[in-house]
Amino acid sequence: MATIRELARHCGVSVATVSRVFNTPEVVSQETRQRILDGARQIGYLPNESARTLATKKSHLVGLVWDTDHRRPGWRHPFLQEILVALKTALSGYGLHLLMLAAADSTDPDARQRYLRAVHRHSLDGLVIIDNGDRDPAVLTLADADVPCVALDLRVTGPKTTYVTSDNAGGAALAARHLIERGHRRIATITGPQQTWPGAERLTGFRSALAGAGIALPAEYVVEGNFYLDGGHAAMRRLLALPDPPTAVFAAGDEMAIGAMRAVSEAGRHVPGDVAVVGFDDIDVAALVPPGLTTIAQDKAGFGTAAAEALVTMLRDPGEPCEPTRLPTTLIVRGST
Template sequence: MATIRDLARQCGVSVATVSRVFNNPEVVTQETRDNVLRVAARIGYLPNESARTLATKKSYMVGLIWDTDHRRPGWRHPFLQEILIGLKTALSARGYHLLMLATSDEEDGHLRAARRHNLDGVVFIDNGTRDPALIRLAESDVPCISLDRPAAGPRTTYVISDNAGGARLAVNHLHEQGRRAIATITGPGRTRPGAERLTGYRDALAALGLPAREEYVVEGDFYLTGGHSAMRRLLALDERPDAVFAAGDEMAIGAIRAITEAGLKVPEDIAVVGFDDIEPAALLQPGLTTVAQDKAGFGVAAATALISMINAPAAVSPAPSVLPTTLVVRGTTAPRP
């Protein structure tokens, strides 16, 4: 089995530098870290995890709490899957492992799990409810970071997209295409993304001087079936919209299905804009115009903030990260005929 000295010699660096790559990767340049990890994989070097844990008093384990079950199928949502992949990649590059934790109905269940597994920190994604177990964890001294939802505590911060700004981009684009009867299919109002995207939609209408018609606001659930049923309600109106901003790509795809089932065309009769830029958005025919979130940036920002809290000598909560959104124009929008 290759030793740390073998690895240092083949990389042309000191043993101390190799040790830092695995124990304190944030103090080593990205180039050095990548080189050491590449050579380690080639020669089969494995760091002594037990020795590292004893030396640093860290487990190099981060817990993941994803509040979902058979009634809330969050696991299958492509946007959340891509965020999780980005997070895992960013943590792995810094020498950390990700441990999935079970949900808990006990108020201190998450905190006890974090203590029992000696976790260095915890990442959580929840469904928008005020879960007492997550609140208790966030208010503890365990470093925590929340994805796509604000959270507060002595060592807690969060990463979120500019949801309102992204919604304004979508509505402004539809207005530029000559659309004036712009409806929206929102996310669940209890979620921060759902509420903020609705606010951005309404702000854009007001800035453009367009009327805010409540019948043009239909709540969805971020999934295909929710978008489909919401669009059918919009199509049943006496004056149907000529454009729809769906606050999630899956809902946008469901809406397009409902539009075509009604014998109408996208974008000629109704233009559609989504939000997320999931992989299927570019594969549709026509391709889905959407507001792209920085999915890789989510993982990097979350990992960076969490590790900075883990390594901080005192209680520190980095400022929340609000990631920018961009408009990706494809075939579901076009100038009004």
């Protein structure tokens, strides 16, 4: 690896001039600039990022906090891959790289600080936090950190912290209204865990849409699930066992919806004839599992790009607080309703 000193010697200039070519090129004369650029190519010079970071305190690195502890189920975010692609692509448009922060270390004496410590050690420019479906105490320390942070599906705000999430209540209302339009009146819901923000919001949206249409929602029509297949399956069994079972169900997540559909067929009944089902997310499987799952689609790529943009905004205007982003949701009608 050639160093800046070698290139400077090679071109007969000072290291300061070389440095300027790579940082404030407009300030060096056209002729010199070209000579240095050519020289860099010839001897294979590339600025060393560590030296640069040490001198400037900017690493052009964004940390990704994604807790994948297998002991918690939350690691399996339903469409992380698409978020990741969009995030990575958007960030690289701004010259930023994504650093995946190592999983929580249980031996860590002060786990609450672990992300902030990573920020300091690696001079991270910012942080993106993906909800792991669990309330992680370390996340709370982030809100008043002095590094730009954007959380996905997690309600944290602070002077340099904002979040991106779907219009969960609106999406759930969309689902409810769709079922009402299909003529249903006995409509139940399988909710997400109520301590999660999306779980709570989707129930709220569903509830008020029914109320708005003057349709009652008996307590036994609200069953809490866990966002996974087995939770949806178990919840649907309970609903089917009711003396007055629902004719339609809104499951607050596609996996639960698929589990629910399975419970319906195991009971010898049919989707959508006996029970109509609407999900939430629009994961890949939704289109593949017969008869096709009607669902509320989230803007998966939107999560990634919105997060990148929020980050860059905060990086540019360190003073200004950054407004949260609410991504619109869409109803996708398939065979299950």
